[in-house]
Amino acid sequence: MSNPLLTIEHLRVDFPEVVAVNDLTLTVSSGDVCGLIGPNGAGKTTTMRAISGLQECTRGSVKVGGHELASEPGELKRQLGFMPDFCPTYDQLTASEFLDHFARAYDVPNRAKRIEECLELTWLKEKTNALCEELSRGMKQRLVLAKTLLPDPKVLLLDEPASGLDPLGRIELRKILLQLREAGKAVLISSHILTELSGFCNTAAIMERGKLVMFGTIAELGQKMGRRQMSVKWRADGGKPMEILKNANVKNLEATNLGATFDFDGDANTLDELLKTLVVQDVRVSEWRGIGDDLEQIFLQSGAKELM
């Protein structure tokens, strides 16, 4: 059983005339990267601000690493890294001075070394002595990410971290997030780019009008949606895969080069059974996966009214 690092229970945040977050309950465990998905105004940013204590909660509780926001905000801050959807930097400081400011604030040991590591991790090493105002938006985004990673927090809240990044930057961000996942961090990430999230999220929370519509692992959510689009590939020399698939409960079966795509209505166990059948009948399966935009599909099928 994984260790829950971020626990939100019955969170409610009120704005005048609107309940921004209503009865939100979710858990992000060590090694989980949870995609927070929802249309504009769904309450994603408010949720993140409430978790970090920047937004007053009406009700509910937030725990980070076992520390309650209401009673132990100081301890909670040490375990939490929050990267907002814009890039607050001191324009007249250099990148390393900016990180030094936060390294001192977090009392990071071996400050200089850690700053260098974070600059390297966010591929900003050559900009060490550049003023923040000279950095592009994407670079500032990376610098703020470096600042968030600096104290090595257990829980990371990343609000639209990829929004200012170029394609290469997004690939690097994905690598960093996968590293964080492997390092056992709990990451809650919101993004408009669902294909990006699909690459590294193992859980997702879909919000609409302040409420949590769905929450679970990607597989669970796909299962809840009923139909999954699958892709299978095999080696040339084994079995009769197309016949097996035709006989199984699949729809829209289409052959591809040494493989096929199909829609599957059954539950996860039935899907597992299908894979087992293929293998047992000598099909040398080389790839078996849900098609790329799982989260996009889940989101579109979840009934959220407006695409982000």
Next chain:
Amino acid sequence: MNLNDNPIFITQRRLTHRAGVLAPIFIAALIGLSLLAGLIAYRADPNDFHFNSLQEAGKVFYGWTIGVEILVLVIGGFSRISNSLANERKAGLWDSNRLTPLKPCQLVTGYWLGSPLREFYMAAILAGTGLVIVLLAKLSITLWLGTQILIFSTALFFGLIAVLIGMIFQRPQGGVILLVLFFLFQSFSFAMPKFVLTNFLLPVYGIANSFMDSDNSGNDYSIRNWGGLPQIFGLPINPILLSLGLQLLVGIFLWRAAIRKTANPFQPVMLRWEAVAIFGILLVAQHGLIWGIWHGQFPEIQPWTGRPKFYESEPLLSVVHCGTILLAIIILAAASPQPETVRVTALRLGVKNLGAIFAGSAVSLAVALAAIVAVILFSQCAFSFGGSWEIYIIAVGNLLSFFLIFSLLLEFCRLRHRRRALGFVALWLFILCVLPFILAGVFTNAAIGKLSLLSPGVVALANPNDDNLNYLLGIVAGHFGIVVLLFINWERQWKQLLVKAV
């Protein structure tokens, strides 16, 4: 943690130095050296100047030096702190800093002492030059020491106000304009410097008095006004100590407010007990300063050698009455809860009765403040109450009705008009306070002017022998009619809000 370990201070220092400090330091040095050169020129050839002595010349040149120093340190520092905090708040850096494990006191100290470093450097140069001027002019070193202590304590005092303004207001420039306006209006109190509290909260009296006492020079008028020690309930007290004491007391509350707002921006600026305490302290100090005029036997002025004739005709208590209203308005506005905060609290705690609303609203605080005034004002007529009770009742009744109307109006407008609340409050206050004076002018009938919310107390205290006290009592009673009407509507608005708190 000392300042050199405080990341906010270090960053503010880096930002200040990166923006350049040499030019401001040169400007300060140029001003200081010019004034010093003036004194040296006087020493070289006294006939070219209109000073009677070296000391007088030294005082003039030193006076100019500290004038510039005050401008740089108090106004410039205030502007710098409030601007840098407001800008960092807009940029999201304030939130980023608040999310670090830094303690609120470290955050506040960093901005408070770090943002105005450029101004501190300039002030240090001017203070150094001032010291040379004082020594060259053979003036007492205590003149330099006393004035510098007062200037730096005032800069710190206003720096704390700037921190709060930067935290609360979107546009801190408004705070600077208010500060400048305050300094301008403050100058009216120079007619009675020893009796007005603001002359001690700002160290105007302390500084001027240092110049007077150093060699007793100056004309009769200035010695009468600015010489000698002020008294608190008859006890003479050093004006520098009085200024430092007042700034320290009020500063403690400002510090607490800044810390509280940093720890949780959703907290009120002022807790209720703090509002009561700060109001009480300032009012006791103010009434203590003027106590010597009546010795508790208002309106009979008591013989007091040294008091200028001017004060015998001056309606000082009515001026204090107006000041009390102004202070109460500031405190009530600061302590009045936002409807949204009340609604969220009602949701959180599940408390939805009007009793809880009343206890947390500015209306109950208005009653508490009026009670404090009633007790303190009694000190002015305690030994003549038999003859002055009507004036006392009018003044206290006027203050109570004013405080209640203001707090009810403020909360009613916030509930009813939301974002436009301030405009409506101003409109209603204009109608209730100013319009009667305009109508009195139009119809050339002074009695209409007395209908103003401001009038009964001011008129009764300024003209204690007025035969028309019953008319004023009637007006106060009429004002309570407005209170009742407002209360009914205020209650209805709160009930509507509580219905929504689900």
